[in-house]
Amino acid sequence: MTLIAETELQSFVLLRLGDRRFALAANQIAELVPPSRIFRFPHHTSEVEGVILRRGRIVPVCDVAEKLIGKVLKSRRFYLIAQRCYGAQTEWVALPVLPVTGDCELINAEMTLPSDTDAPHVSGWLSHAGDVIEVLNLASLTPGSSELASATAPLQPLEARP
Amino acid sequence: MRPNSPIKAPAARTEQIILFRVSGQLFAVSSASVQEVRGVDSLSGAAKEISQPSLRKVKHVVRRGENSVYVVNAAMHFGLPPAPAALVFVLRRTRTALLIDGIEKMTTMTRLQALPLAFCHEERGWYRGLTALDQSVVPVVKPDGFLTPDELFLLDAALSQEAEAETSRLAEDAAPGGQDTSITQ
Numbered sequence: 001m002t003l004i005a006e007t008e009l010q011s012f013v014l015l016r017l018g019d020r021r022f023a024l025a026a027n028q029i030a031e032l033v034p035p036s037r038i039f040r041f042p043h044h045t046s047e048v049e050g051v052i053l054r055r056g057r058i059v060p061v062c063d064v065a066e067k068l069i070g071k072v073l074k075s076r077r078f079y080l081i082a083q084r085c086y087g088a089q090t091e092w093v094a095l096p097v098l099p100v101t102g103d104c105e106l107i108n109a110e111m112t113l114p115s116d117t118d119a120p121h122v123s124g125w126l127s128h129a130g131d132v133i134e135v136l137n138l139a140s141l142t143p144g145s146s147e148l149a150s151a152t153a154p155l156q157p158l159e160a161r162p
Numbered sequence: 163m164r165p166n167s168p169i170k171a172p173a174a175r176t177e178q179i180i181l182f183r184v185s186g187q188l189f190a191v192s193s194a195s196v197q198e199v200r201g202v203d204s205l206s207g208a209a210k211e212i213s214q215p216s217l218r219k220v221k222h223v224v225r226r227g228e229n230s231v232y233v234v235n236a237a238m239h240f241g242l243p244p245a246p247a248a249l250v251f252v253l254r255r256t257r258t259a260l261l262i263d264g265i266e267k268m269t270t271m272t273r274l275q276a277l278p279l280a281f282c283h284e285e286r287g288w289y290r291g292l293t294a295l296d297q298s299v300v301p302v303v304k305p306d307g308f309l310t311p312d313e314l315f316l317l318d319a320a321l322s323q324e325a326e327a328e329t330s331r332l333a334e335d336a337a338p339g340g341q342d343t344s345i346t347q
Contacts (some may be wrong), residue, residue: 001234039298039299041187041189041299041300041301042187042240042241042242042285042288042301043281043283043284043285043288044241044283044284044285045280045281045282045283045285048278048280048281050199050252051278051292051299053294053298054298055277056277056294058275058292058294058299060280060281062280084279086279089279089281091278091279093278093280123213125238142280143280143281143282144278144279144280144281144282145282
């Protein structure tokens with residue numbers, strides 16, 4: 001019995017947006033990085049604020065706070081670097097967050113699957129420390145189409161050719 | 163035993179780029195894509211006005227040999243605040259000349275990262291990708307991304323309409339009595 005219960009537990013990272021906490025599957029998370037310089041250039045994808053430079057990679061910053069809590073985070077922000085799937089490809093995206101304080105950044109919990117009435121950005125629910133926490137579906141929260149991936153250049157940095 | 167010969171890492175390929183400014187924003191273009199750099203003043207004699215209301219970023223056309231080259235205001239193309247342009251890039255293998263504020267410098271890039279897939283609108287047609295230079299990120303423009311085939315079609319149509327109108331005007335002027343507005347009493 002214990003063995004079955006343990007295999008159903010999954011690891012999640014909690015993030016704080018405003019007064020609310022949300023969760024992402026830990027296997028989607030690359031790292032939490034301190035406030036970094038954001039580079040902006042003209043584009044028409046309103047959900048993307050700009051890009052940050054991290055370990056030689058250029059990572060788009062997708063502010064999900066407005067969709068989730070109805071306001072943009074203005075205070076000193078950290079970035080949670082997560083993997084976003086585009087069809088068969090994955091790319092990093094940076095989500096501005098307020099760092100979770102306390103001892104529960106990484107938790108093991110059992111996820112309840114979403115119901116038909118849940119918003120598309122909810123991939124499940126966790127019960128943790130008296131809170132019910134939404135597990136986020138990045139594909140629904142961040143821009144970009146899954147079909148796009150097959151029609152575009154590969155994910156890895158391209159070497160410039162003369 | 164013969165010692166293994168040391169494996170040399172292949173030399174990184176590089177690409178010469180021109181960093182330029184449009185409305186204060188920095189962009190890069192491959193120097194191989196720029197056929198000519200001219201001052202705006204030198205263009206003014208050769209440029210002819212063109213009006214296509216749905217394409218406000220193009221106001222002039224220049225005849226170069228067989229082709230018409232459309233002068234695109236880069237600030238309007240990117241939706242940036244208007245700024246006085248000082249230079250024009252004539253872009254190779256396109257029918258585009260680009261109005262820009264000025265050249266920042268020429269440099270070399272060693273890596274071009276594909277535009278992240280999170281960017282999913284017109285910008286996918288604007289940029290070849292992004293490059294990191296001196297701890298900064300610069301978008302590298304696609305020379306054929308300033309005018310789509312549909313936009314070129316519209317401009318060509320506007321140009322031929324204007325040419326036809328001009329021909330009829332000349333024909334009317336040349337016709338005996340056609341445009342004679344003199345009053346005889």
